[in-house]
Amino acid sequence: MKVAQISQQHLVSQVLLKQFTMAEPDDRGPQVRPVDVCYPERSNKLKSTRACGWSEAFVAYESASAEDLWSSVERRAPAAFEAVHAGTPFSDPLHVETLRDLIVLHYVRSHRYRNVYTNAFETVRVKVRSEVVGRFPEPLRHEAFRQTGLHLTGERALHAFAERLVEQSETTRDFGTGALFRTSIEHMFNKVRAMASNWHLEVLTPESGQFLVGDNPAVTVRTDTRPWAYNMAIGDAHSVVLPITPRHLLALGTKNIVSTIPRDLMDQINTVQVLAADRYVYMHPGSRRLEAFARKTAKRWRPDRGSPYPASSASRSKRS
Template identity: 40%
Template structure:
């Protein structure tokens, strides 16, 4: 997610700093293994495996030939030290939402979810959660901070150097001795922000703030739920994707405000789609069953469950029974931008056996990175 321009980032610095100071007494209250994919969502993709409970098979796209072992939803979708500062209270914030998901999920399975506005809002909030609580967001945060920090330090040493010299003179009565003194003064000014970045405090405060903003933005979007015309949906380690589609191209991981839709697999049979901007009441897409049609004139427009577009040649891979003929046909795409782009699609091509056919009938959790503790 794009967190805004450098100017917007700096404009929010005072608010972020205040939040960091409020969190500082609980800085060491920490949860080591933090889920970036909600366990309740993972369980919707898991299959029962005897007395061992529900199981998934994490599949690593970077190592497709590795032996892929079964794991419980509790073991999957975790990142050690995802947030390194006051993470206990952050987990409590996520938990307030996640406790609402089971009721919403039952409404989705019954097919009457759009009759319950509170469940619709829960699903929208769930999309926002998985957009923000993600490895992608953390990478964006790190990239933007590094960019802004470098720009500000450069400005203090060039365009704003006279102001910096004057500030030091007024504060200490000393003239800065050459470029080294100027650099030392710039580093001193920026050091609190750098320290908050390095200890994870800046990320902790900003992810909470961004989650609140994402919920607000997605709340105004129309929610649709698609069902597959064939096969089933899979889940990836970045499960929610903001997509911008036009007649000529499709871009992934764009800013919410630039997206045309935000998708989140919600089980093998359902895909949550937040349409941005909201669909107008009564508006219809093409009526061939390939795109949703609104059935409600409430704000944002609700949609009934409709088939998702079929993607020729792509089926959700499933671990077949040992010795099943499908073992000879089933494979997953190698790591590539296209294979990572859509959450969890696999395909059949007869080229390779699946790594580790356990005969368990479990479902795959497709990952581009190892997300197990």
């Protein structure tokens, strides 16, 4: 039986977003407070987790296999979150594996990864076209005559026909349908999961204040700059950080620890969430100070302020 394609696909797991909610008295269900980092002055109403952190047809081709892969992690999250709240995240190795997998899931299933994938494909497509023209001009002319009956002479005509061949290729067709992206993101999840298994897990709590979470929530960081550099390749990062509740952050590190961090370090982590966000950050509805912090940070640091489409992270930092 063919499974229906899911249109609105959550990039931020609802099970994670629900950790940041407060049940409203009018029975609307758990709500979070969003802040639009592109329009930080704009007032945003409280929203349900279902209405937040999703993308239209993120995996556009036969998404069921990807959804099964994501759910294999997400269905284990509630028990792991309970252990975090109880202060015993390392009591069961399965909890550690689940929390580490949550970091990987949100690192890969992200606006950031889709942008990296799209940019990489476009770069390769241009490179292939140029190499075909440079290395095989005569076979290209013969194929052009076979297909069109035209004798191509100038280099511009050769490039145009090479582009036509690239567009006709199975790889380009799979790119257009989304089949290539689905294969790529599933492969990348398994690849990064294997890499992350060599790291340990840090569970961090701020001395005071709360974490917020962005719609690109798992972020690679380097801590030797201020503000921290972010969105570099995972092999170049000091850590990958993921807020999972207003009072808990997961980070890949060199040993398994539960620790408390000072307020200024929490502010650095929240700043990275604002900078790395595609469009929104989310927080507990009662976090008025945190809302003001997010708006102030977006006004100060976001180069895409006032635009409905954020500047690419490539213009803000090194990307993987």
